[in-house]
Amino acid sequence: MIQQLIITLPSFKRGYHLVTDLIERQLPPLPDTGLLNILVQHTSAAISLNENADPSVRHDFETFMNKLVPENDPSLTHTQEGSDDMPAHLKSSLIGASVNIPITHHQLNLGTWQGIYLCEFRNSGGRRKLVVTIMS
Amino acid sequence: MIQQLIITLPSFKRGYHLVTDLIERQLPPLPDTGLLNILVQHTSAAISLNENADPSVRHDFETFMNKLVPENDPSLTHTQEGSDDMPAHLKSSLIGASVNIPITHHQLNLGTWQGIYLCEFRNSGGRRKLVVTIMS
Amino acid sequence: MIQQLIITLPSFKRGYHLVTDLIERQLPPLPDTGLLNILVQHTSAAISLNENADPSVRHDFETFMNKLVPENDPSLTHTQEGSDDMPAHLKSSLIGASVNIPITHHQLNLGTWQGIYLCEFRNSGGRRKLVVTIMS
Numbered sequence: 001m002i003q004q005l006i007i008t009l010p011s012f013k014r015g016y017h018l019v020t021d022l023i024e025r026q027l028p029p030l031p032d033t034g035l036l037n038i039l040v041q042h043t044s045a046a047i048s049l050n051e052n053a054d055p056s057v058r059h060d061f062e063t064f065m066n067k068l069v070p071e072n073d074p075s076l077t078h079t080q081e082g083s084d085d086m087p088a089h090l091k092s093s094l095i096g097a098s099v100n101i102p103i104t105h106h107q108l109n110l111g112t113w114q115g116i117y118l119c120e121f122r123n124s125g126g127r128r129k130l131v132v133t134i135m136s
Numbered sequence: 137m138i139q140q141l142i143i144t145l146p147s148f149k150r151g152y153h154l155v156t157d158l159i160e161r162q163l164p165p166l167p168d169t170g171l172l173n174i175l176v177q178h179t180s181a182a183i184s185l186n187e188n189a190d191p192s193v194r195h196d197f198e199t200f201m202n203k204l205v206p207e208n209d210p211s212l213t214h215t216q217e218g219s220d221d222m223p224a225h226l227k228s229s230l231i232g233a234s235v236n237i238p239i240t241h242h243q244l245n246l247g248t249w250q251g252i253y254l255c256e257f258r259n260s261g262g263r264r265k266l267v268v269t270i271m272s
Numbered sequence: 273m274i275q276q277l278i279i280t281l282p283s284f285k286r287g288y289h290l291v292t293d294l295i296e297r298q299l300p301p302l303p304d305t306g307l308l309n310i311l312v313q314h315t316s317a318a319i320s321l322n323e324n325a326d327p328s329v330r331h332d333f334e335t336f337m338n339k340l341v342p343e344n345d346p347s348l349t350h351t352q353e354g355s356d357d358m359p360a361h362l363k364s365s366l367i368g369a370s371v372n373i374p375i376t377h378h379q380l381n382l383g384t385w386q387g388i389y390l391c392e393f394r395n396s397g398g399r400r401k402l403v404v405t406i407m408s
Contacts (some may be wrong), residue, residue, distance in 0.1 A: 002169045002272055002306045006238060033274045035309055037171055037236050041247030043187045048365040049263070056350040060375055063347050064362050075199050078192040086196050087216070093184040098236050100309050100370050102403045104276060109403055111313030114369070131238045131245055132384045133171045135271060135407060136274055138305045138408055140376060173307055173372050177383030179323045211335050214328040225329055226336050229320040234372050267374045267381055269307045271407060
């Protein structure tokens with residue numbers, strides 16, 4: 001059995017944002033056992049599973065990824081949409097546009113320290129749309 | 137219900153290639169609602185979702201990833217299959233060997249600007265085989 | 273139909289470890305056609321598909337990823353859990369916490385050269401827990 005829904009997130013500033021609760025609050029009652037897929041329908045954001053406790057981890061993600069994929073690199077040619085645009089595309093494919101999370105006993109079965117990150121790579125990305133697919 | 141098929145892509149030169157149409161053309165009629173998984177059965181290529189409009193994005197991916205994972209790095213030891221081989225393995229795990237795409241109203245439900253990239257990391261990778269699994 | 277099981281891996285030292293056989297040995301009889309998802313329930317390890325033959329590839333992964341995400345980077349602030357901790361979180365999102373593998377004729381349908389890597393990023397990560405979901 002397959003269920004599907006759209007979740008439109010609020011606008012987030014550039015950075016890494018824990019959205020587990022925000023997403024769980026919008027899910028229908030989950031099946032006993034299954035798999036949930038979340039796709040972010042954008043090419044300058046990403047979604048990932050990582051540490052859900054200490055905000056310094058999300059802060060360091062922003063610092064590190066900006067160093068890994070610098071803006072204003074003169075070897076990049078896709079520059080007409082702003083200096084944050086092409087780095088955002090690159091980061092999106094490095095982190096990934098979707099996650100799969102097992103469902104167990106009607107709940108998302110993440111590890112104790114795992115949460116869902118919305119990774120916003122644009123300075124003004126606006127509201128991001130997620131397609132959520134629940135398989136059981 | 138599960139359907140599965142093999143898609144063998146034509147040979148692509150090293151670089152990032154938009155293959156959305158190529159793949160959609162070979163799919164059976166899709167279910168109303170579901171999830172499609174594509175696995176590239178190789179360790180020196182990858183598959184990703186990214187910008188489907190401006191070829192300069194794909195060009196910049198090639199430039200950036202070659203700088204991120206340089207060839208002829210003297211600290212690498214797996215060199216007997218050519219200078220492009222070990223970097224190809226590294227890029228493959230950084231980008232990933234599979235994507236999941238929701239199916240909605242009998243169609244792939246990608247964002248407006250999202251397309252499927254075949255990322256060919258070898259100088260002569262040959263024809264790449266995809267396993268496509270459709271769940272509904 | 274959905275089946276789910278937990279696999280607890282033995283402790284691995286920091287590095288990249290081929291765990292295909294270890295995982296396959298613990299799976300129930302697989303359906304004729306399906307998809308298998310593996311989630312590593314941790315934020316300082318990852319799971320990936322890559323070359324299954326030459327150990328020098330796994331060795332080079334460790335060398336390369338340590339250079340890509342260096343320890344003791346003074347710009348990182350999340351340092352209280354050891355110098356290997358924040359780099360482990362970063363590597364985890366770059367490689368990814370889950371893989372999907374098609375099932376064909378009752379077997380994992382990986383490419384000839386593909387195996388499953390457990391990527392252990394901590395110096396002493398301990399036993400890692402995998403949630404395996406089988407859809408058919």
